[in-house]
Amino acid sequence: MTEINKNKSLEELGEFGLIDHLTKDIQLKNPSTVKGVGDDAAVLDYGSKQVVVSTDMLTEGIHFNLMYVPIKHLGYKSVIANLSDIYAMNAHPKQITVSIALSSKFSLEAIEELYSGIHLACKNYGIDLVGGDTTTSLTGLTISITVLGEAEKDELVYRTGAKPNNLICVSGDLGGAYMGLQLLERENEVFKVNQHTQPQLEGYQYILERQLKPEARKDIIQIFRKLEIKPTSMIDISDGLSSEIMHICKLSNTGCRLYEDKIPMDNQTKAMAEELNINPIVAALNGGEDYELLFTLPIGDYEKVKNDPDITIIGSISDANEGTNLITTGGSAIQLQAQGWNSVK
């Protein structure tokens, strides 16, 4: 493959030239990747393991705003969002395919930046990029990623296995990505009014990172192996804690009690919420984009996880007829509401 002149336009490069260019440096990392980019299909060999597949689509103006999201970060985050779904099965992501549709406003440099973020995520998580599609759109950028992973049959954790008296646990802390987004949007509004202002982002590095460059919880899956834990149910929580615990309860035919005062939040999340006059618990319950794992454990695992700094016990599973409730700091029970959907506008 030939060296691409940076000034060459996407039109001159053409589809195959662009794909060659974006994938030429790929070094396959996984023994399960038999054939990556370059044929009608990729070929994978998982031996006798089960194949786990998930897919996500992100559209400009709905899921991201390139006014304040660096395009390299967007590439990175797009991969992370998919990996998180595979970890939520207690499985190991191994390969991704990446399809993008882009309009003529994007330069080759911008696409290279996007892919540099994608390649970085692949490198950090040991993932092979094995295929995809690159095409034109009339407006904006759409990114569609499919991730494939593997697991032994008896390792897999579904949403259906929660049982009354199970502990409800969550990894990391919640609400940060949402508050980071509020901060970025505020500063973007200020910038639109006065383009000479510098954004006021000091002191909020953590929540900005939660929004712009999140990580997926590969470490939690590893902790499970180390502690010899297998959750009874698990789900990726990026659509919001509230809607996702309701999914688990519905599919497991249970209820739940979440304790408001147990829900982990970072100090920056709380500070930003106070500054913007937002109830931080709402950000934690419904904000979304926290690529954390929500899972349930038999009560017998309590001793194993109670001191783990990456895991917080936030409640317990109850009978279905008790409903899905948040127990407030004041001790009253409030029925949970799902709000995990960007409504069609």
Add this chain to the structure above:
Amino acid sequence: MTEINKNKSLEELGEFGLIDHLTKDIQLKNPSTVKGVGDDAAVLDYGSKQVVVSTDMLTEGIHFNLMYVPIKHLGYKSVIANLSDIYAMNAHPKQITVSIALSSKFSLEAIEELYSGIHLACKNYGIDLVGGDTTTSLTGLTISITVLGEAEKDELVYRTGAKPNNLICVSGDLGGAYMGLQLLERENEVFKVNQHTQPQLEGYQYILERQLKPEARKDIIQIFRKLEIKPTSMIDISDGLSSEIMHICKLSNTGCRLYEDKIPMDNQTKAMAEELNINPIVAALNGGEDYELLFTLPIGDYEKVKNDPDITIIGSISDANEGTNLITTGGSAIQLQAQGWNSVK
């Protein structure tokens, strides 16, 4: 899951309601589908077989025009395009994921129509829809499909195995989808000028079907099994015969001779080409969207395929230094040109 009121808006339905609604009637068909829609990821069990993965993205205004493409057909064709890539590996497609981004101009009925085409293709080819994403876009419709299939390791056919003196074969006939598109575009232009005219489509049913409701060549893969043939190389030809034989030659380090007078074309393709003053061989070489298979066979297989009505021998593989040539009806050699890309505009 509850019955959806047809008049319910997409906004009221929400993402999860829409996914539930579009996937509620799915009956899994393949033993390899362990878990379909409804968890963080689908789970597949291919035993010891290899996994084959391909993906395609289609955008409104670039790949399709809803002015004259019925949206159900679009759904059907989107699946076919992906299946064809798996057959081109000599493998068996088993599952797909479907992600769509759509703007508010689409009604629930339109999305149901799109999915009815998707479900019909799945039914006809024995495919399970196991996942996907449904999201909003600011404009238009984008469809991204990923297909997974299986094959025994020694069944797989790559693009790299063509050898000098191999026969070059193609399934079906070529140029029809392109000429069908020209016809549809002509009638659409007439309609835009005078909305009382009826489109003149009589006598061109075949090329319209090639464009609007193509099929993938599952039958060719079955013929290979029956005739005990394994191609030395194979590729899906939907980007055009010319560019795809060049791919095979490049990746196999060979040249080729294609014979103009051997290239199979339907009479409707030729008639439409004449009517529109287009050289039909250009439609066959570069028109694209014919979901046919191009493959190479050892010369010893000649007797097995020479009388097969679905397979045409169109040339032979030569040494790389002879180049990639079309031998015209007049007997002169013309170097092939690739033109398989919708340029970025």
